[in-house]
Each structure stands twice: as C-alpha cells, then as structure tokens.
Amino acid sequence: GWMGQVRRRSSLLGSQLEATLYSDQELSYIQQGEEAMQKALGILNNQEGWKKESQQENGDEVLSKVVPGVGKVFRLEVLLDQPMDRLYEELVDRMEAMGEWNPNVKEIKVLKKIGKDTVITHELAAAAAGNLVGPRDFVSVRCTKRRGSTCVLAGMATHFGEMPE
DSSP: OHHHHHHHHHHHHHHHHHHHTSOHHHHHHHHHHHHHHHHHHHHHHOOTTOEEEEEOTTSOEEEEEEETTTEEEEEEEOOOSSOHHHHHIIIIITGGGGGGTOTTEEEEEEEEEETTTEEEEEEEEOOBTTTTBOOOEEEEEEEEEEETTEEEEEEEEOOOTTSOO
C-alpha cells in the first residue's frame, strides 16, 4: 500500500526534477535526436528493398535503398574484431577525432552536449569526387543509444542559435 505510493511519488518527483534540468530548447534537441533515432531504426528494421552495392571477400557488405522523404540510404554490415566499449569510445566519446580516420570528414566539433545521449555538432565534410563537390558544413543533432552489444547512432540536421547559418 504505502510503499507503492512512495515509489509512485518518488518516480513522479524524479521525472519532474529531470524535466526541469533542461531548457525548452534543450528538450527540443532531445526530441529531434529521438525522432532521428526512431526514423533510423524504422529504416533498418524494414528489410524490404535493400540492394547490394558491394561485397568484400571477407563478407563486409554495403547495401542501399531509396526511402521516400529521405533519399538514398546506405547500410554497412561488417564484423569488427573490437570490443563494443572500444567502438563506442571511438564513435561517441572521441567523435571530434573522426577526421583522423574518416576521409569523408574534415572536422567535427561538439557544440553542446545535452544529457548523456544527445549532442549538437558542427561537421565539415571533406571535398569529394575530385573536388566536384566542395567541402560542406552541417549542424546536426545526434542521439546515441547503447544496449548490451548493440549501439545505434542517429542524427539529423538542426538549427543551433549559437552557430551562424
């Protein structure tokens, strides 16, 4: 009886306190990141329409499909001989070092971290296709979720008031 009431009040109080830790703008970024995550998971979970772009001798595959309202989406399937902690550290904790190993990225700067799962980034893409496509920059909201041996990173373009358009 009374223990259940205490638990309910305690969890209600905790959720109220957590909600007040973020501004309306920060909550908007968290929501955008969650939307990007749900959209990405929906695309990945729909097994129909994936076309093999390439396959390596070791079994690594690049697949693609066109998603209405999104455009062409690529999926890389690869087995890596690395512990999840190491991959998470490289892709999330050391995100700003991505340009050191990813030739498509010139620079990534974390502009704001919101909670443990959401970051606002400024990304400068490297020139591509023999400089036919010049370097471009993006401001993105990124959401990261990790459960056991699964880690999902998703992001989408956003507006960030402290970053000029």
